[in-house]
Amino acid sequence: MLKSFPDDRPLVDIVKATKVYPPDIIAIQNISLTVAKGEMLFLTGISGAGKTTLLKLICAIEKATKGVIEVAGLDLARTGPAEIQRMRRQIGVVYQDFKVLPKHSVYQNIAMPMEVTYRDPKEIRQRVDELLTHLQLTHKRNIQAGKLSRGEQQRVAIARAAANAPPLLLADEPTGNLDTGISELVMSLFEKLNREGSTLIIATHDESIYRNTRHRKVELEHGLFASHTLHKQLPLIDL
Amino acid sequence: MGHKSYFYLKQMALNVRQNWPTQTMTLLTVTLSVLIFSFFLLIYTNIIAAGERLGDDLRLIIYLQDEVVPELQPVLTKKITDYGEVEKVVFISRAQAFSRLEQQLASEKDVLDDLGPDFLPPSIEVYPKRNLKNLTHLKEFSDYLATLPGAEKVQYGQSWVERFGYFTELLRIIVILSGVLLILATVFMVSYTIRLTVVAKEAELEVLRLVGASNRYIQTPLLFEGTMQGILGSVLGTGLLFSIFKWTQLHLSGPGFLNLLDFTFFPASTTALIIGAATLLCVGGSLLSIRKYMRI
Numbered sequence: 063m064l065k066s067f068p069d070d071r072p073l074v075d076i077v078k079a080t081k082v083y084p085p086d087i088i089a090i091q092n093i094s095l096t097v098a099k100g101e102m103l104f105l106t107g108i109s110g111a112g113k114t115t116l117l118k119l120i121c122a123i124e125k126a127t128k129g130v131i132e133v134a135g136l137d138l139a140r141t142g143p144a145e146i147q148r149m150r151r152q153i154g155v156v157y158q159d160f161k162v163l164p165k166h167s168v169y170q171n172i173a174m175p176m177e178v179t180y181r182d183p184k185e186i187r188q189r190v191d192e193l194l195t196h197l198q199l200t201h202k203r204n205i206q207a208g209k210l211s212r213g214e215q216q217r218v219a220i221a222r223a224a225a226n227a228p229p230l231l232l233a234d235e236p237t238g239n240l241d242t243g244i245s246e247l248v249m250s251l252f253e254k255l256n257r258e259g260s261t262l263i264i265a266t267h268d269e270s271i272y273r274n275t276r277h278r279k280v281e282l283e284h285g286l287f288a289s290h291t292l293h294k295q296l297p298l299i300d301l
Numbered sequence: 302m303g304h305k306s307y308f309y310l311k312q313m314a315l316n317v318r319q320n321w322p323t324q325t326m327t328l329l330t331v332t333l334s335v336l337i338f339s340f341f342l343l344i345y346t347n348i349i350a351a352g353e354r355l356g357d358d359l360r361l362i363i364y365l366q367d368e369v370v371p372e373l374q375p376v377l378t379k380k381i382t383d384y385g386e387v388e389k390v391v392f393i394s395r396a397q398a399f400s401r402l403e404q405q406l407a408s409e410k411d412v413l414d415d416l417g418p419d420f421l422p423p424s425i426e427v428y429p430k431r432n433l434k435n436l437t438h439l440k441e442f443s444d445y446l447a448t449l450p451g452a453e454k455v456q457y458g459q460s461w462v463e464r465f466g467y468f469t470e471l472l473r474i475i476v477i478l479s480g481v482l483l484i485l486a487t488v489f490m491v492s493y494t495i496r497l498t499v500v501a502k503e504a505e506l507e508v509l510r511l512v513g514a515s516n517r518y519i520q521t522p523l524l525f526e527g528t529m530q531g532i533l534g535s536v537l538g539t540g541l542l543f544s545i546f547k548w549t550q551l552h553l554s555g556p557g558f559l560n561l562l563d564f565t566f567f568p569a570s571t572t573a574l575i576i577g578a579a580t581l582l583c584v585g586g587s588l589l590s591i592r593k594y595m596r597i
Binding site for chain 1: 307507514
């Protein structure tokens with residue numbers, strides 16, 4: 063679905079989207095945004111700017127009050143639950159609250175998206191080990207996720223989102239609990255996924271991860287666009 | 302399919318491990334329900350078989366005022382066979398009855414010397430077909446035979462046949478009740494266990510949905526769980542009954558009640574049917590819970 067989507071059409075197309083939470087809290091208002099296939103986009107802004115809401119609308123956790131949200135050509139307002147589930151299998155999401163299962167081991171948490179797509183168990187083991195190595199969590203492989211620090215849990219959530227090398231990855235404050243060194247590891251993983259063809263939308267208020275980026279940056283303020291920065295051409299660094 | 306089954310079984314094993322005390326209780330309930338039901342069913346089927354064997358000698362004798370002329374015999378036979386399922390009808394003349402008595406008395410037949418060969422009444426012997434329905438309806442049949450022209454009295458082993466009929470009727474009710482118990486207990490317990498599993502896995506189910514797990518991925522392990530409870534419980538239940546049966550045969554053998562009944566265990570097909578039915582009930586219980594408690 064997302065993998066075979068043509069390159070010349072936007073993978074994510076948001077047209078005049080508004081989300082109002084009851085009774086009358088406007089989270090985002092009249093937002094229009096297109097994200098091309100293979101793009102890496104930073105969604106910035108202070109807390110409460112509407113970044114999380116926008117990500118939730120894209121992965122169909124929330125429905126827009128007004129406007130159209132299309133992912134790989136699917137109008138999410140008109141898509142049935144089975145189709146949404148199929149779509150989610152191709153989207154990796156790093157949630158702000160991690161949504162890590164505390165009684166499951168680190169391995170089980172990361173393997174979950176691959177298991178629901180019935181991947182070869184051997185392949186799953188290899189991929190999980192690869193991600194654990196990249197994120198320096200190998201020694202925690204069989205520990206219950208609930209016994210990890212916040213930063214470690216966040217890395218587990220990142221590894222889970224990246225497990226399927228998804229065509230679309232949404233990350234909500236992925237470096238919020240991480241120190242600089244680990245943040246760089248996480249960003250290098252995202253860059254790697256992007257080079258391999260994944261489209262990434264990263265919501266963050268951590269300026270350090272997008273300050274010198276060559277990627278597009280969109281700033282939200284009180285649910286509206288504040289600024290829009292186009293690609294900054296920087297030399298590619300192989301990580 | 303290979304990978305799918307692997308994940309379903311893995312998930313099922315995880316569920317069982319997370320929720321093992323309730324799983325054990327459910328397994329015990331299914332086992333006991335199957336044991337109770339199959340125990341009464343076994344007794345019932347054996348009693349029916351015994352009834353059929355005892356019915357070999359069963360006959361109704363209609364004593365008549367006068368001999369039945371040969372031309373009338375087919376008419377009476379038709380009237381009898383029209384009413385109930387009859388194996389055969391035998392007309393006994395006065396002379397035949399006298400000759401039989403002589404044979405029975407053997408060396409003491411002298412006592413009959415002063416009596417003429419006509420002192421015994423003629424009769425009709427009716428041999429009903431050997432099945433439980435006929436056994437339990439003998440009284441009505443006898444009442445009907447008493448209304449035949451020339452009939453004076455109808456005799457049969459009324460007392461034991463009636464008691465036997467009541468006993469089998471009681472057993473039939475017990476079998477039905479234990480069957481209802483089996484249905485209620487298994488469906489309720491299995492659906493309750495699945496419900497507990499669903500509640501315990503609430504957070505996990507949420508994450509599974511977020512990573513795009515299909516309904517089949519979530520539901521199949523729960524169905525496997527119910528199936529496993531059904532197969533294990535019913536195999537254990539029938540296995541226990543078989544052990545009790547073997548023990549009883551070994552320790553209570555001799556000229557007793559069991560030998561009189563010639564007690565036998567279920568044929569393999571009946572055992573398979575019990576296991577299959579209990580498994581289906583457990584799968585039904587799982588489905589009930591899945592539909593009710595999983596909003597997917």
